[in-house]
Amino acid sequence: MQVEIVITLRESILDPKGKASHHALENLGFKDISSVRIGKFVQLDVDTDNPEEARKIAEQACEKLLANMVMENYEIRIPDNA
Amino acid sequence: MKFGVLVFPGSNCDHDAYHALKHIHGIDTTFIWHKESDIGDVDAVIVPGGFSYGDYLRSGAIARFSPVMNAVSDFAQKGGPVLGICNGFQILLEARLLPGTMMANEHLRFACKFVNLKCESRNTPFTSMVPDDTLLQIPIAHGEGNYFAEEDLRKKLEDNDQIVFRYTDDHGETTRLANPNGSVDNIAGICNKNRNVVGMMPHPERAVEKKLGSDHGKYLFESAVASLTTIM
Numbered sequence: 001m002q003v004e005i006v007i008t009l010r011e012s013i014l015d016p017k018g019k020a021s022h023h024a025l026e027n028l029g030f031k032d033i034s035s036v037r038i039g040k041f042v043q044l045d046v047d048t049d050n051p052e053e054a055r056k057i058a059e060q061a062c063e064k065l066l067a068n069m070v071m072e073n074y075e076i077r078i079p080d081n082a
Numbered sequence: 083m084k085f086g087v088l089v090f091p092g093s094n095c096d097h098d099a100y101h102a103l104k105h106i107h108g109i110d111t112t113f114i115w116h117k118e119s120d121i122g123d124v125d126a127v128i129v130p131g132g133f134s135y136g137d138y139l140r141s142g143a144i145a146r147f148s149p150v151m152n153a154v155s156d157f158a159q160k161g162g163p164v165l166g167i168c169n170g171f172q173i174l175l176e177a178r179l180l181p182g183t184m185m186a187n188e189h190l191r192f193a194c195k196f197v198n199l200k201c202e203s204r205n206t207p208f209t210s211m212v213p214d215d216t217l218l219q220i221p222i223a224h225g226e227g228n229y230f231a232e233e234d235l236r237k238k239l240e241d242n243d244q245i246v247f248r249y250t251d252d253h254g255e256t257t258r259l260a261n262p263n264g265s266v267d268n269i270a271g272i273c274n275k276n277r278n279v280v281g282m283m284p285h286p287e288r289a290v291e292k293k294l295g296s297d298h299g300k301y302l303f304e305s306a307v308a309s310l311t312t313i314m
Binding site: 013014016017020065066068070071 | 139140143144147176182183185186187188189190230264
């Protein structure tokens, strides 16, 4: 089954890419966007039909490699149609 | 005495490090491919700069799981001297051989220039011979050199004398303007608690010949030779 992971910088950490993009959006006339944070999207195909098991494997993958726990948070999503 | 220089796919300062050690300092030096699970009989390890594994995911994140890094980890835990330069520093952080983390440069640009470095601790195998009154001129070349540590870790680094290098202006002052990447407290290099593992963003191996602008990088390699000579 498919598992989606969204990795973002922790709130306390300055996100220069988000900040630069926000500036550019402001210059383009987007006045209603108050902040931009940029993260990573990771899609895993896990060999199981059990959502709990898939989540567990994805968690381990995040803790071990995909996210840097010093400065990043991750969120695991299992799409509804999975 | 023998030095080992690690080589990952994407390392690009491995030959510079080899040149500095072998040709400038006359030290027996060998390359160690990242797939090796044994680092052999080397007495010190250099983790060189570059873009290991294309810096995919995060700088150093994938390299740290190379087979050779287990051997380096064992070597470091036994007290073996390890110097991580630039991408090598990032790899040592990802491998948790050094504390803290690296972020993209505050201004988002790749920074490639000479900087002034104040050596804050001579109590490491790579800085023992740095003269007291010398501000080191060594080049940097990185896009992600913005060292970050939470406040409690910063205090620990300070208390344990683990901050090894800071960026300064021409007068040795750690000003914000002298900071090329936004790193916390102008930190350019640190060591572990046992002091045998050092990581730094500037490239000492690129500053070993006056004709290339500076030979201040030699102090680091001379320090390593001196400290190994004392042990051996």
